[in-house]
Amino acid sequence: MARGNRQDNGVRKPDMPKAKLNRENLKEAILIFRYLKPYRWTFVTGLLFIALSSGTTMAFPYFLKKLIDSAQSLSLGKDAVSPGTIALWMLGILSLQMVFSFMRVFLFTYVGEHALADMRKEVYRKMIMMPMNFFAQRRVGELSSRISADLSQIQDAVTGMLAEILRGLLTLIIGMVLIFVLSxxxxxxxxxxxxxxxxxxxxxxxxxxxxxxxxxxxxxxxxxxxxxxxxxxxxxxxxxxxxxxxxxxxxxxxxxxxxxxxxxxxxxxxxxxxxxxxxxxxxxxxxxxxxxxxxxxITFGGLTAFVVYTAFVGGSMAGFADLYSQLQKTLGATQRVREILRDETEPVTVIDEPVQEQNKLHGAVTFEHVAFSYPSRKDLHILKDVSITAAPGEQIAIVGPSGAGKSTIAALLLRFYQPDEGRLLFDGKPADTIPLSQLRKQMALVPQDVMLFGGTIKENITYGKPGATQQEIEDAARKANAHNFISSFPEGYETIVGERGIKLSGGQRQRIAIARAILKDPVILVLDEATSSLDSASESVVQEALDNLMKNRTSFVIAHRLSTIRNADKIIVLDQGHVVESGTHQQLLAREDGLYKSLTKLQLEFTSV
The missing domain is CATH 1.10.287 (Helix Hairpins)
Known part of the structure; x- marks a missing residue:
């Protein structure tokens, strides 16, 4: 990992990369201030209190001069304002300084926290609505850094650095004027x-x-x-x-x-x-x-005030070096956040709306001469002239050697990517004519590596249908052969699954994912090697749950273990991106020197060893 960009690991936080201080970067940074617009009057009031705070600070040495000169004048028998009166004025100024400083810090914190919360929400919304290619080209740590370290840096700039720069400038300007006035x-x-x-x-x-x-x-x-x-x-x-x-x-x-x-x-x-x-x-x-x-x-009091003003001016000048470094880091953070805000998202609806009548699917799926290469590897052709037809309710199995393009079929079905050539049709309609969110609401994916969120079992199951009743949840769990093991836990459906479901076994996680899919009640189901990582005992239970899930649904089963797809209506055999064979289990076994027969034979030999 590169130096200066290393995760903390208990040692330190990563260094924030800096950006040059030029017109273009400053212009980008100013655009971030649009998030301050809803709180602009609070922000302006904060600026006023910065000016008042700086003014009272710079007035203090002046009254110190008056106090010393007053005492000196009285000692020489001259008329002068009483030192006690001046001391009371100074206490009054000190009291005002406390109020102004409190209001300055409070108002800038209020504005900064609210504005940055709005920015975090927008960055997260943009990030989560990005196409899959966006995530394929970036590390999770990098994206997490955008919404944590980068936005925290911007937040520090709005709540603290900006106020310090303005206060420092006012102190420097007023101080320079006053020291020249004094001497x-x-x-x-x-x-x-x-x-x-x-x-x-x-x-x-x-x-x-x-x-x-x-x-x-x-x-x-x-x-x-x-x-x-x-x-x-x-x-x-x-x-x-x-x-x-x-x-x-x-x-x-x-x-x-x-x-x-x-x-x-x-x-x-x-x-x-x-x-x-x-x-x-x-x-x-x-x-x-x-x-x-x-x-x-110059009077002795004037000399004292001069020394204090000199300290203020020197402190302001010295502070600008660190503020300049912080400003560079903020510009760098702003650039990276703006990159995300400028990128195009998927055309999904923000509001969770039900499937409209004109977009309801019956389950017919057609791949017409589809060719595809991943955007990051355009020279590597994953699928080449692939044609597949699935009737409503059919079970289609996709098999083939590693790298043949099986999981890419699943990615295209869910429209994570668009075909480079050919067409994908649902019920005879081109996929891109159906709103993306409307399409995905009628599809469900059960992957090989099940991702559970760190909440309860109930929350993970209802991810398929937010707002489902307890009865609906339990019915889905029963069909997924999950109700019994869930009920055996002391907290039942309220059991915390831990990060990524670490507290559950592979078979248990798989059955919760199946229950989630059953609750969603999809028209089209995609199973991406859903049992390949399970032992034989878990596989039989999970396979029974999958059979319940696939009933009366168009199912695409990407299979590694060929024994699980013998009853499929159609088996598609892929090799090097081409469909080389198609038919039922028996039809494919009847082909001499067929790839499916060869793969089946290899697996039988492997399991018998």
Whole structure:
């Protein structure tokens, strides 16, 4: 896995890739702000409180100057406002600052959370409605990162970074104006030194961040060694490679230690430089300021206020380096999220509507001279001139060697992909004339590797028909031979199946998937090697459930075990993307040197060994 883009694994979160700060990227980022539109007045109010917060912050040193000068004037016998009065003003300003700061944080958090929730919903909706080709070309981790890490980065920008940038700019502008008002000579001296400190600080910061990333990457590598070793512990022990793995882990840790020490050296130099620079600048400013105080060019209170304003300006300038880095990361996250929002989705309806009368199927399916290649492998022709006809209620079995194109038939039936050539017809109507969601509502898939969601058994069964009654659920489970084992659990249908159904056996998961399909009551059924991964005992129970499911339905059975499809109305034999044989079990066995007969013979020989 690439460095800087590694999952946490208990070590660290992946680094967010950065994007260049240019007009095009900024224009894309601004489009994200359309999600702020429903909350624009709250956002504007938040901006107002940022200005008020910055104003009260910058007023504090001014009143500090007044307080010191007042005390000095009174000590010299001059008329002046009472220090107690000024202190009360300062307490009032401090109280206002607390209110303004609270409102600023609260309003920006309110806007950011709501706007990002809207964005998450839209990104998830777009993502889940993408065609299968979209998912075939991307990793699940990459897509998860879009809706978690990337959107979190944008959320941080809206709720925190934007406010910090605006506050920093206001502080910098107001501070620069005030230090020149207080003393142009001191301001000139300070500005001659401050940029050097900021530039060196930025360079040090870049180097330290790079060393820190390298150290964290090396630690992540060490953690991966532990993970791989523990996952493959049987191999480690069978090859007696315990000491080899210990050595590999030790070397990786030593490299991490060296990097961490090098990083510590640079951080130590950086801290020393910053302390020296800050206090050196303060000493220089105060020294020069005292000479100005002696000559009456500035009061002692003015000098104090100048030092405080200088600290504010320096802090704002130093903070912009990190804010710039955060802005680059936000632009990168925005680009990746916008890629998803721009992509075309499948033409499915958002609202769950019932099947309309004109779209109801009877179950006739026809493949007319279909040819197909996957979009990511256009040079590899999976299906070539395939023609298959299924009458309503017929059981069609699809068999053939691995890579013959069997599962591709199932993908085309469900319209995960479109044929490159030829036509797919349902009841004589071209597939693309039937709305996609209307078509899929009348079809069900039972795959080889059943995917159960991490909720209850009841929730997984009702996935086929949300809102089904308990009686309907139990009837479907009985037909799927699942009711007895479900009832044996203490929680019954409320039993939590665990992630991907890990708490259930393969046969139990398969029967829940069948119950789900029975509850859906499809017109067309697709079974993609639904029993190939089961043992003989589980297979017989599941096969009985499948027989119940296939009654009075057009069924396409993609089979690995040929013994399960002997009673099929028609068996289609595929080889290298072509239909090479077609007929019943007996008709195909009667063919000398036929592929189906050869496959059957091989399986019989294998099972008899």
């Amino acid at each position: 142009p000579k001191l301001a000139g001296l300070m500005l001659s030194v401050l940029p050097i400190i900021v530039v060196v600080g930025v360079l040090f910061g870049k180097r330290i961040r790079k060393l820190s990333r390298n150290t964290q990457d090396q630690l992540a590598d060490s953690n991966i060694i532990v993970q791989e070793t523990l996952q493959g512990i049987s191999n480690v022990k069978s090859f007696t490679n315990e000491w080899y793995e210990i050595g590999r882990y030790t070397r990786s840790l030593q490299d991490a230690v060296k990097m961490a020490i090098n990083n510590g050296r640079f951080r130590g130099l950086f801290v020393s430089f910053i302390l020296m620079s800050i206090f050196g600048t303060i000493i220089l400013v105060v020294w020069y300021g005292t000479t100005l105080v002696q000559h009456g060019a």
